[in-house]
Amino acid sequence: MxxxxxxxxxxxxxxxxxxxxxxxxxxxxxxxxxxxxxxxxxxxxxxxxxxxxxxxxxxxxxxxxxxxxxxxxxxxxxxxxxxxxxxxxxxxxxxxxxxxxxxxxxxxxxxxxxxxxxxxxxxxxxxxxxxxxxxxxxxxxxxxxxQTYEKTLLNQTNFDRTVPTEIRNQLKLAVKDEYTFDFLELADEHSERQLEQAILTRVEPFLQEMGGIFAFIGSQYRLEVDNEEYFIDILLYHRSLKCLVAIELKIGKFLPEYVGKMQFYLAVLDDKVKLPNENPSIGIILCKSKQRTIVEYALKESNKPVGVATYQIVSTLPQELKNQLPAPEQVAKLLEGFE
Structure with missing residues (x-):
């Protein structure tokens, strides 16, 4: 015995x-x-x-x-x-x-x-x-x-309308307006697949740049709906906020139709992948460039939590964006809810 x-x-x-x-x-x-x-x-x-x-x-x-x-x-x-x-x-x-x-x-x-x-x-x-x-x-x-502070305050999301109040401020501070991928060995001209492959070879610095509290789940993450296959470029998990994070990589400028596609992904993730104790999935659309007014209109009627950001191989923050930073009292209010 x-x-x-x-x-x-x-x-x-x-x-x-x-x-x-x-x-x-x-x-x-x-x-x-x-x-x-x-x-x-x-x-x-x-x-x-x-x-x-x-x-x-x-x-x-x-x-x-x-x-x-x-x-x-x-x-x-x-x-x-x-x-x-x-x-x-x-x-x-x-x-x-x-x-x-x-x-x-x-x-x-x-x-x-x-x-x-x-x-x-x-x-x-x-x-x-x-x-x-x-x-x-x-x-x-x-x-x-x-300039993570500035890039975070300038982010474009619809989280005020689409995520629970208790995690809203934390989530808003988890998405930046621009990400700097200066650790990627990429030429100025590259394909979305090359961008994805470069990220996959440098996952650790990628996660640090994304915020440091993400876990990597997979690339080309497969979803199946009515025998049709769909693939999310990169799927992460936010360990603190307990939610899935779908990332779509776009090497050109932001287009409004990207939001509809992301909403579809998030709906499927919430229905088929999200666990009962987890918060709603969020999406981040990473583009080479964006026009802020177009992003605002595209997110206006979106019913799923989506953020639109750009990526740069070298860090830049134009002066005109610095002038658009929120007022100090708005920043203070945002930080109050971040624990």
């Missing part, structure tokens, strides 16, 4: 390992929060003394030397980093929303956001995205340099 202990051992081992990893993760988060609080307090003390006693650069230089001598095994007390602590405190101390959030990401992430972002709403966006998607420092820098 088999030993019941040995039969259950693998399950026990897996459960304990998961618990250990969970505890390690929580411990790391706690350490990070304490470090951010320490840097905040140091920044506050430096700023306060400067205001009271008129301290200048020489005091910070001396402070850095003394701290490094006192704590030789601890990094982070260079003069440059101490000035960053002061700037960190000075930037956020009078804000209402941001101070609790900055402790949820690493110090190097905070510095990148502090130095590369121009206003509080942009900083809040990247802090939230870093928390949500676990971006590394390099991925964060890439997202900022590719």
């Amino acid at each position: 088999s030993n019941p202990i040995s039969d259950n051992y693998k399950d026990l081992l897996m459960e304990i390992k998961q618990r250990i990893r969970s505890a390690q993760y929580e411990a790391l988060k706690a350490v990070n929060r304490e470090m951010i609080k320490l840097y905040w307090d140091i920044g506050q003390m430096i700023f306060t003394r400067q205001q009271e006693a008129g301290w200048g650069q020489s005091v910070v230089e001396q402070l850095a030397k003394d701290l490094q001598a006192e704590f030789p095994g601890i990094s982070g007390f260079s003069a440059r980093n101490i000035w960053r602590m002061r700037d960190f405190y000075l930037t956020y101390h009078s804000k209402e929303i941001l101070p609790p959030m900055v402790a949820e990401i690493g110090w190097t992430h905070n510095i990148v956001i502090l130095e590369k972002c121009k206003d509080d709403l942009e900083r809040e966006f990247y802090i939230r995205m870093t928390c949500k998607f676990g971006w590394t420092k390099n991925v964060l820098i890439h997202q900022i340099e590719n």
Whole structure:
């Protein structure tokens, strides 16, 4: 007769390992929060003394030397980093929303956001995205340099009318107006099949550019309706929002009829593929170019959640689009619902 202990051992081992990893993760988060609080307090003390006693650069230089001598095994007390602590405190101390959030990401992430972002709403966006998607420092820098904030706020979708209220803001922030595929080795002139094949050879950076929380399900995903076959170019799954994401690749300009085809795909996915506990499927039509007014009309009467975006091999965002960014109060409202 088999030993019941040995039969259950693998399950026990897996459960304990998961618990250990969970505890390690929580411990790391706690350490990070304490470090951010320490840097905040140091920044506050430096700023306060400067205001009271008129301290200048020489005091910070001396402070850095003394701290490094006192704590030789601890990094982070260079003069440059101490000035960053002061700037960190000075930037956020009078804000209402941001101070609790900055402790949820690493110090190097905070510095990148502090130095590369121009206003509080942009900083809040990247802090939230870093928390949500676990971006590394390099991925964060890439997202900022590719203007993900602007490209997300400018996106064209019909999600206000077609998705449940509780996930609407999260979903709107999951689709960009333009995607940058600078990791693809493609000539300026390429076919849709070449674009798809290039993406399939670089799935990981493709998923990162799409938002970092997608899982790849398949390419040329087959649907069958009344003995007729249909194929979705790329099918993804959004792990956080729990919904299928159908992507159609178009190497030319956007045409209104693309929306009808996507609606058909989404209806079939919802009926035949979507699981009962999942949210409605969404579609992203990726084109080489689009005219925003035509997209608005095409999406106006659509009853399925569809977004229309462009892709570039090199990142660009025309000045005229920058001028169309939503008002700050609209951006703040959008970020409120993103958890």
